[in-house]
Amino acid sequence: MAILLSYSERDPVPGGCNLEFDLDIDPNIYLEYNFFETTIKFAPANLGYARGVDPPPCDAGTDQDSRWRLQYDVYQYFLPENDLTEEMLLKHLQRMVSVPQVKANALKVVTLTANDKTSVSFSSLPGQGVIYNVIVWDPFLNTSAAYVPAHTYACSFEAGEGSCASLGRVSSKVFFTLFALLGFFICFFGHRFWKTELFFIGFIIMGFFFYILITRLTPIKYDVNLILTAVAGSVGGMFLVAVWWRFGILSICMLCVGLVLGFLISSVTFFTPLGNLKIFHDDGVFWVTFSCIAILIPVVFMGCLRILNILTCGVIGSYSVVLAIDSYWSTSLSYITLNVLKRALNKDFHRAFTNVPFQTNGKTLKSKNQCDSTVGVLTHLC
Structure with missing residues (x-):
């Protein structure tokens, strides 16, 4: 495609002071x-x-x-x-x-x-x-x-798994489908099945930190990494259930529940244009602010633990379904948490602007997520 544009002598010359690339005047x-x-x-x-x-x-x-x-x-x-x-x-x-x-x-x-x-x-x-x-x-x-x-398109057009035509890996689809099935149950029944919810929360916490740790420290392939993450998450879930079964300390368990909800709320906060402010391109400022928002949620709700638990079940459970749908059908809502994960994994991601499109897929899933969250919360309250 070639398009001719005319400029006057008053207009600046794009690439007119090129010292790095091949052309003398390089507007590319x-x-x-x-x-x-x-x-x-x-x-x-x-x-x-x-x-x-x-x-x-x-x-x-x-x-x-x-x-x-x-x-x-x-x-x-x-x-x-x-x-x-x-x-x-x-x-x-x-x-x-x-x-x-x-x-x-x-x-x-x-x-x-x-x-x-x-x-x-x-x-x-x-x-x-x-x-x-x-x-x-x-x-x-x-x-x-x-x-x-x-x-x-940030992907390859060559045929094969992970190409532009088939972005979702089979391992991702299996992992997030099983995760979403549990999350969907938690969305509507988690408050009534306390130990199942604790397993779900423990799975998220341990799985998230284990994935970051093993990805940063080892060259293990993605599929193996995901399997190990599932195992570690299951161990974390069983550990949190065991802590409740052995000691019965409600405050510790609810702190974990509140931190997971706080993590998602903090992720949503930085998913807005606020996350692109220059001050938050500094990793220190970003992580301190992110952590403060995440910790604030359980602190605010410590006086009404029932509401905190119900909100966590509805919001986190419904969002797990969004992540599963994203492995089949690309949507911008998955970047709410994926951007945070990228920042934790890559030392250069702090400089990146994190704008995403909000088109038909995103609008549809946003409506579906809001509906699931609302119905889930109301189901627990009834």
Whole structure:
């Protein structure tokens, strides 16, 4: 696809101060991805100049008469879900070419100055098409120009398990299906079957921390890791049941219950635009704030343990079903907890912006999750 755009001598030149890539003037956006994050890089722009005139020097100074006054707005555009065709991609690429189109259709994620690195990271969304573009703006002349858009699906189109066409692994489907069956039972009957609920809570706590530990410390393959996580989670569940059976200390058990609910509420909090604030790109600030929110929930509800337990059963049980559905049918709601897991597993994920699309799948599952949670809570109260 080739599209011609005209610019005047007042407009900045995207990639006009390229010192890293192959072309002398390189308006392209370079993209690389892995399971955790997608990173875009681009060459700095230069001030505009007339045809036949030498371009302004790129590093002659840092005052307002140089390219250091330029600003870069980074935009993100989500393609329709479950459509990997070239026709759909080309159709939407045309909406991300010129400056007015980009501003009208895409989400502005961040603004960079000339003092910032020309590199931005995003959370990878395997199977979800995303187009990125950058608009360079000259605040002195109030002119702007767009780079060449780049796109990714954060997955491979080669046939096989884990490709764009079949993202869900068999092991994931088995694990989360069994997990969801137990979660669905807990959603509606967990408060009445106390020991079963304790097993479920213990499974979540032990399984989550064990998965992080074994993934960070060993090179074990994903399928084996998931089996070991299931075993460790089962041990954790039985241990919490044994603690209740042997000592009968309600406060300790309810603290575990409240922390699981607090973890999900804290994850939801950082799933909002709040999570993309610059202050939370610092790991120390993020984890302290995240932990405080998670701990606050059991503290607030310690005076009404019945309500805490019922809410946990309804909310956590219904969300486990969402995770199972995601292994078959991709949805943005799974990233509520997946983003936290990614941050715990990858030391560079703190710099990533975690925007996700909220399209038909997400809206449908959100309604279903709210319905399950509400009905589950009401069932326990009746």
